[in-house]
Every structure is written in structure tokens, then in C-alpha cells.
Amino acid sequence: MNWLRRAISTNPRKDRDAAVYWFLVVFAVLFPLFAIVISGGSPSFWLSFMADGGVYMLLALGLNVVVGFAGLLDLGYAAFFAIGAYTYAFLASNHLEVTPLQTSAHVPFWIVLFVALFVAAAFGVMLGAPTLRLRGDYLAIVTLGFGEIVPRVFKNAAVWTSGVNGISALDTPQLPFWIQGPWSGDSFAFVTNLKIFDPLGYYVIMCLLLLLAIILVRNLQHSRMGRAWAAIREDEVAAAAMGVNTVQAKLLAFAIGASVSGFAGTFYGAKLSLVSPENFTFVVSITVLVMVVLGGMGNIPGVLSGSLLLYWVTFWLLPGLPETATNIANSFGLTSLTHTSGDFPGIGEYISRLKFLIFGLILVVTMLVRPQGLVPSRERQQELTKGTKDDTIIEDIQAEVG
Amino acid sequence: MGAVGESIRHRRSDFRAGLTGRILDVGLYVLIGFFVILLGTKIGDHGPGYFQQILFFALANGAIYALIALGYTMVYGIIELINFAHGDVFAFGAFLSASLMGVFGLSEGMTWGPFTILQLLAVFVVTMLACAALNVGIERIAYRPLRHAPRLAPLITAIGVSFFLEGAMFLWKGPSNVHYPDVLPSGAGVDALGAHIDIKAITDWVVAIVLVVSLSLFTDRTRLGKAMRATAQDRDAAQLMGIDINRTIAATFFIGALLAGAGGIMYGLSYNTSVFDLGFSAGLVAFTAAVFGGIGNIYGAAIGGLVLGMIQSFWDGYFDSAWTQVIIFTILILVLVFRPTGILGMRVPEK
Numbered sequence: 001m002n003w004l005r006r007a008i009s010t011n012p013r014k015d016r017d018a019a020v021y022w023f024l025v026v027f028a029v030l031f032p033l034f035a036i037v038i039s040g041g042s043p044s045f046w047l048s049f050m051a052d053g054g055v056y057m058l059l060a061l062g063l064n065v066v067v068g069f070a071g072l073l074d075l076g077y078a079a080f081f082a083i084g085a086y087t088y089a090f091l092a093s094n095h096l097e098v099t100p101l102q103t104s105a106h107v108p109f110w111i112v113l114f115v116a117l118f119v120a121a122a123f124g125v126m127l128g129a130p131t132l133r134l135r136g137d138y139l140a141i142v143t144l145g146f147g148e149i150v151p152r153v154f155k156n157a158a159v160w161t162s163g164v165n166g167i168s169a170l171d172t173p174q175l176p177f178w179i180q181g182p183w184s185g186d187s188f189a190f191v192t193n194l195k196i197f198d199p200l201g202y203y204v205i206m207c208l209l210l211l212l213a214i215i216l217v218r219n220l221q222h223s224r225m226g227r228a229w230a231a232i233r234e235d236e237v238a239a240a241a242m243g244v245n246t247v248q249a250k251l252l253a254f255a256i257g258a259s260v261s262g263f264a265g266t267f268y269g270a271k272l273s274l275v276s277p278e279n280f281t282f283v284v285s286i287t288v289l290v291m292v293v294l295g296g297m298g299n300i301p302g303v304l305s306g307s308l309l310l311y312w313v314t315f316w317l318l319p320g321l322p323e324t325a326t327n328i329a330n331s332f333g334l335t336s337l338t339h340t341s342g343d344f345p346g347i348g349e350y351i352s353r354l355k356f357l358i359f360g361l362i363l364v365v366t367m368l369v370r371p372q373g374l375v376p377s378r379e380r381q382q383e384l385t386k387g388t389k390d391d392t393i394i395e396d397i398q399a400e401v402g
Numbered sequence: 403m404g405a406v407g408e409s410i411r412h413r414r415s416d417f418r419a420g421l422t423g424r425i426l427d428v429g430l431y432v433l434i435g436f437f438v439i440l441l442g443t444k445i446g447d448h449g450p451g452y453f454q455q456i457l458f459f460a461l462a463n464g465a466i467y468a469l470i471a472l473g474y475t476m477v478y479g480i481i482e483l484i485n486f487a488h489g490d491v492f493a494f495g496a497f498l499s500a501s502l503m504g505v506f507g508l509s510e511g512m513t514w515g516p517f518t519i520l521q522l523l524a525v526f527v528v529t530m531l532a533c534a535a536l537n538v539g540i541e542r543i544a545y546r547p548l549r550h551a552p553r554l555a556p557l558i559t560a561i562g563v564s565f566f567l568e569g570a571m572f573l574w575k576g577p578s579n580v581h582y583p584d585v586l587p588s589g590a591g592v593d594a595l596g597a598h599i600d601i602k603a604i605t606d607w608v609v610a611i612v613l614v615v616s617l618s619l620f621t622d623r624t625r626l627g628k629a630m631r632a633t634a635q636d637r638d639a640a641q642l643m644g645i646d647i648n649r650t651i652a653a654t655f656f657i658g659a660l661l662a663g664a665g666g667i668m669y670g671l672s673y674n675t676s677v678f679d680l681g682f683s684a685g686l687v688a689f690t691a692a693v694f695g696g697i698g699n700i701y702g703a704a705i706g707g708l709v710l711g712m713i714q715s716f717w718d719g720y721f722d723s724a725w726t727q728v729i730i731f732t733i734l735i736l737v738l739v740f741r742p743t744g745i746l747g748m749r750v751p752e753k
Contacts, residue, residue, distance in 0.1 A: 363562025
């Protein structure tokens with residue numbers, strides 16, 4: 001409970017990380033109320049939207065262990081996400097009946113959460129064990145390849161996964177038996193028939209999962225293993241010379257990153273009640289990586305805020321832009337802009353074609369303005385100051401001479 | 403010779419001597435043997451000439467990948483950046499040249515003469531220069547300011563630029579496949595080895611060979627080529643020796659995009675279609691090729707491109723094409739497991 005006491009006693013004005021944590025906690029608690037207010041009494045859409053956002057936050061948190069802590073570039077992170085989701089799909093639906101196994105399994109959501117965690121971690125180890133000897137970007141390529149293979153296998157092995165159609169009608173999570181009882185009737189809005197249908201239920205579960213993951217990852221970061229990761233990230237040779245078992249540490253980072261992703265995958269499958277190979281493409285891996293780097297690699301509050309912000313931009317702001325533009329054009333009386341005329345497809349359609357372009361611009365500009373990320377870790381910030389890297393010294397010399 | 407930054411890389415045998423190294427090498431040979439036998443069991447399934455036809459097609463396909471892979475490998479060799487935008491520069495080359503064909507008076511089904519070859523050459527030159535200018539601009543705006551930033555920052559801008567270019571091409575030509583004018587004389591070609599070699603394949607081979615040979619002459623023989631090798635080897639030391647780093651890196655991007663632009667035209671001429679996100683899938687395979695050959699190594703990239711093109715075409719021709727990408731990436735992972743620095747790669751020293 002030490003960290004809790006520290007968290008309460010720190011001054012948010014001085015400690016930016018604590019401020020972000022506090023903001024997130026307040027945001028998480030107040031969001032349902034806020035959603036009720038802005039939607040006029042039916043907050044389902046917003047709660048569901050944020051629960052999906054939580055999936056990305058979880059993914060970013062897990063990738064941060066690999067990329068931010070241990071400094072291993074993973075370009076195929078969505079593969080583990082897919083593995084987690086498909087684990088739930090196999091273990092908690094009628095689907096296995098139509099596969100050669102011909103018997104279905106219905107394991108409760110809460111158990112699959114941890115099964116998927118271990119399955120994803122096992123795949124992480126399987127991929128990592130032979131390839132972690134590779135340095136730097138070669139590892140990135142292996143993960144990229146793995147990220148391309150996994151969704152394609154799910155897509156092509158139609159006998160087992162029903163291919164492009166994916167697996168649908170997954171079980172709805174039920175509350176664990178020790179919560180069931182006379183108190184869990186209709187008076188609880190999100191518990192209907194002991195099953196979780198209401199988005200508020202998913203929202204609450206996501207908040208709890210996130211809390212759990214944050215505590216775990218935070219503790220890891222400040223543990224012996226976390227220091228070993230930092231050492232490897234900064235200089236692998238020096239770390240090995242100091243007695244760090246680099247292979248073991250890297251493997252563990254890989255496995256832990258994968259397991260968080262498996263966690264997220266299970267939740268994602270359960271909430272959507274459908275898994276399809278199209279949901280786990282390279283774009284997902286890239287989006288999560290961008291979230292991590294944009295937020296501030298290696299810094300948990302940074303990664304959380306980065307993922308929240310980028311989720312909002314990619315899933316609400318950009319898809320909503322065409323409509324907004326049409327409305328603005330209408331309100332200014334420029335109705336001619338909103339209709340198709342000749343080559344011009346109308347402003348709404350035009351803006352929706354611009355989406356890719358705008359997203360690319362956002363990425364480039366934010367990185368140029370703030371290459372260290374929105375909320376960088378203190379250590380990283382100090383590393384980036386002048387004089388700590390040979391490159392910059394040479395520039396200094398050049399400036400003095402020339 | 404020829405490899406950007408080759409001299410810093412010791413020969414593979416230095417660190418892979420010993421039992422483990424030999425076991426891993428054997429593993430690689432077993433893998434190759436397995437693939438060849440698998441192919442051998444299928445060759446009888448089709449009529450005569452089928453194998454040769456696929457082979458010619460595969461070599462042309464590989465030539466295109468090789469040209470794209472060269473750009474990846476050069477940029478990686480010199481600034482250790484996976485230039486995600488490179489594939490989109492290639493796609494831009496395909497799009498631009500499709501429009502230029504008409505401008506330079508080339509159309510489908512036209513009669514061919516010496517002058518038409520000059521026209522096609524003009525299309526090549528203009529497209530390649532435009533792609534090169536684009537790539538240098540990208541480097542100037544998106545990568546150069548981040549040269550001292552954390553390593554992942556330029557990677558993210560590269561992804562951003564890639565999205566931007568795809569978005570721009572989406573705006574330009576829309577979401578669906580775009581027809582590419584089929585200007586080469588249709589059906590022309592040479593009959594050899596029991597099959598018909600199409601003029602398209604011959605064009606691909608000729609262009610690729612000319613470009614790869616001139617590239618290797620360039621890096622080996624010219625001052626700028628020497629500067630590029632020096633910069634790849636040690637940027638700070640090169641700078642202290644009076645090499646203009648920015649100019650050298652810009653030149654690398656320039657040359658890489660020249661090749662990608664040519665690859666774009668070759669792709670268009672061969673397949674007569676193009677789409678706004680063509681650069682993504684082609685770029686992924688080409689990048690795989692660069693890694694396969696040993697990233698940073700020019701000949702490695704050329705051979706890697708050729709090999710991957712062949713794997714792709716043979717698998718498409720003899721097996722289920724839905725699994726082609728899976729096979730390509732599985733081979734990539736296995737190659738990296740058995741020979742971590744690629745087929746021709748040298749060891750990168752631990753800094």
C-alpha cells in the first residue's frame with residue numbers, strides 16, 4: 001500500500017505522472033455520469049465506445065513492456081491480441097462443434113481471461129525463444145512476419161476458424177458464482193439474468209482489468225526485472241557484463257507483453273461476441289505502437305494518455321469529420337459544397353477520403369514537435385538532454401569551430 | 403564490395419564458427435531441400451512448359467521486388483531506419499507513370515519503333531526523378547529533424563508519411579483498382595527453353611539488371627558512393643573526415659527512390675493494374691526480401707528480392723495462393739532463426 005500512500009501524498013502540480021493518474025481515475029469514475037448527461041439518458045454508445053478504448057489502452061500497456069521497458073521493437077503485436085480473442089472464441093462458444101472436434105466448450109469468461117493470458121504468453125515464448133538472439137530490428141521483422149502469419153492462418157484454416165466469416169455468437173460473460181445471489185437481481189442495472197449485457201458492465205470490467213494491469217506493470221517496472229529491462233534497453237552488452245541474464249529478461253518481457261495482449265483479446269472477443277481475422281491486421285499493431293510512442297515510451301501514464309487520445313482521434317474524431325464538415329458547410333449556408341458536382345463528390349465524402357491523409361499528418365507533426373512523446377518518462381527526458389550522446393557532442397564541436 | 407557499410411561487418415564465419423553455427427547452417431539447407439522436394443513432387447502435375455513459364459514469370463516478379471528491396475536496404479544501411487514510406491513511393495511511381503504514358507504519346511496497341519523506345523525511356527526518367535524528388539523531400543521534412551531523437555520517432559513519422567502518401571493516392575485515383583495502360587506490344591517475345599518469354603518479363607529483367615549493375619558501380623567507384631559507405635560505417639567519423647552527412651543521406655534516398663520508381667513502372671507494365679495501397683503489400687514483401695538477403699547489403703537485397711519473387715510465383719503456380727504470404731513470412735522467420743544476418747549478411751558489431 002506504499003505506492004497508494006505515495007500517490008495520495010504527492011503534489012499533482014509537481015509530479016506530472018501522478019497528475020495523469022489522478023486525471024484518469026477521476027475520468028474513469030465520472031465518465032458514466034458524463035455519458036448519461038451528453039447522451040440524454042442512454043449512455044450505451046459512449047460506455048461501449050470507452051470499453052473498446054480500454055482494449056487499446058490495455059494493448060498499449062502490454063506493448064509498452066516490450067518496447068518501452070525492454071527496448072525490443074514489436075511490429076506484430078496484434079498477433080497475440082488475435083490469439084487471445086480466438087482462445088476465447090474456441091473455449092466459450094458452440095463453434096468447436098462444427099470443427100473436427102465436434103464438441104463445444106463453454107468455459108466461463110473469468111477463467112478464459114487467464115487461460116488466454118497463458119496461451120498468448122506461450123506463443124510469445126515460442127516466437128521469442130529462437131529469435132531473441134537477434135538484435136534490434138531483426139527482431140522487429142520477425143514479429144512483423146508473425147503478425148502477418150497469424151491472422152492469415154486464422155483466415156485460411158477455415159475448417160477450424162470458419163475463415164473470413166470468423167466465429168460469432170460467443171458466450172456472454174456471467175458474473176462469477178460468488179457474486180450471484182438474491183442481491184444480483186434486476187436492481188443492479190448491468191446484471192440481467194446474471195449475464196452481462198449492459199455496456200456499463202463491460203465498462204466496469206474494463207476499468208478493473210486496466211487497474212489490475214497498471215498495478216502489475218508498474219510493480220514490474222520497479223522490480224529487479226524492471227531494472228534489468230532498463231539496463232538491456234540502454235546497453236545490452238553492458239547489461240550482460242553486469243550479470244543480467246539478457247535472454248531470460250527479454251523472453252520475459254516478450255511473454256508479459258503477449259499475455260497482456262491475450263487479456264485484451266479475451267475481453268474484446270467477449271464484448272463483440274465475434275472474432276474475425278480482419279480485426280487483427282498490421283494496422284492494429286501499428287496503431288498500438290503509435291499509441292505507445294506518441295504517449296511516451298516506457299512511461300505508464302504517458303502510454304495510457306497517449307492511447308486514450310489516439311483512440312479518440314482515430315475512432316471518433318476522424319470517422320466523425322465528414323459529418324462535422326457537412327454540418328459546418330450547411331450552417332454557413334454553403335449547401336452547394338455538400339452535394340456532388342462534377343468531379344467533386346461533396347464535402348462529406350471528400351473529407352472522408354482525406355482521413356488517411358490527416359491521420360498521417362497528425363503522426364508526422366506530433367513526432368516532429370514532440371519526439372519524446374506527450375508524457376515522457378523522466379529518465380528518457382534526461383537521456384535526451386545534450387551532452388549525453390556522442391552525436392550531439394559532435395554537433396556542439398561543430399558549432400564551436402564553425 | 404558493393405555492400406553499404408560492408409567493411410564494418412566481419413565475415414559471417416567469424417562468429418558462426420563452431421558446432422551451433424554448423425547445426426544451424428544444416429538446418430537451413432534442410433529447409434531449402436524440403437522446399438525443393440515439395441516443389442519437385444508437384445512439377446509433373448502440369449503440362450510441358452508450365453514450369454519454364456512460371457520460372458520466367460517468377461524471375462520478372464523477383465526483379466521488381468529486388469528493385470524495391472534495394473531502397474529499403476540502402477536507407478537501412480545508412481540511417482538504420484525502416485522506411486515504411488518506401489513502398490508508397492514505389493506505388494506513386496506506378497500511378498505517376500500511368501498518367502505519363504499518355505503525355506509522352508504512348509498508348510495501348512500502338513506500333514513500335516526505335517522512337518517509341520525513347521518515349522518509354524522518357525517516361526522512365528521523368529517518373530524516376532519525380533519519385534526521387536519525393537523521397538528526398540520526405541527525408542528532409544520527416545526524417546532529418548529527428549536524426550538525434552529516440553530511435554522510434556522517425557519510425558513513427560515513416561508510418562505517418564506512408565499513411566499520408568496512401569491517402570494522397572486514394573484522393574488522386576480513388577479506392578478501386580486503376581487500369582495501367584498496356585503499352586508494350588502484346589504477345590511479343592521470345593520462344594526459349596520450351597516456353598514463351600513475354601516482352602514484359604524481358605523488359606523487367608533488362609531494366610533490373612541495368613539498374614543494379616549501375617548501382618553497384620556507383621557505390622564502388624564514385625566519390626559519393628564512397629561517402630555513402632563511409633557514412634553507413636560510422637556517421638560521426640565520416641562527418642569528422644569532412645563528408646557532408648546530410649547530402650550523403652539525401653543522395654541515398656534519391657537513389658533508392660530512383661529504383662523504386664523504375665520498379666513502379668515495371669509493376670504497372672507487367673500487371674496492368676495498380677491500387678492506392680499497392681505500396682503496402684509490395685513494400686512488406688520487398689522489405690522481407692531485404693532482410694532475407696541481409697539488410698544493408700546491396701547484392702543481398704537483389705538476391706533476396708529475386709528469391710522471394712520466385713517463392714511467391716512458384717507457390718502461386720503450384721500450391722494454394724491463399725497461403726503464399728504465410729509461406730513467405732514463415733520462410734523469413736526460419737531464415738532469421740537459422741542465419742540471423744540473412745543470406746549474404748555480415749555481422750553488425752555490437753556498439
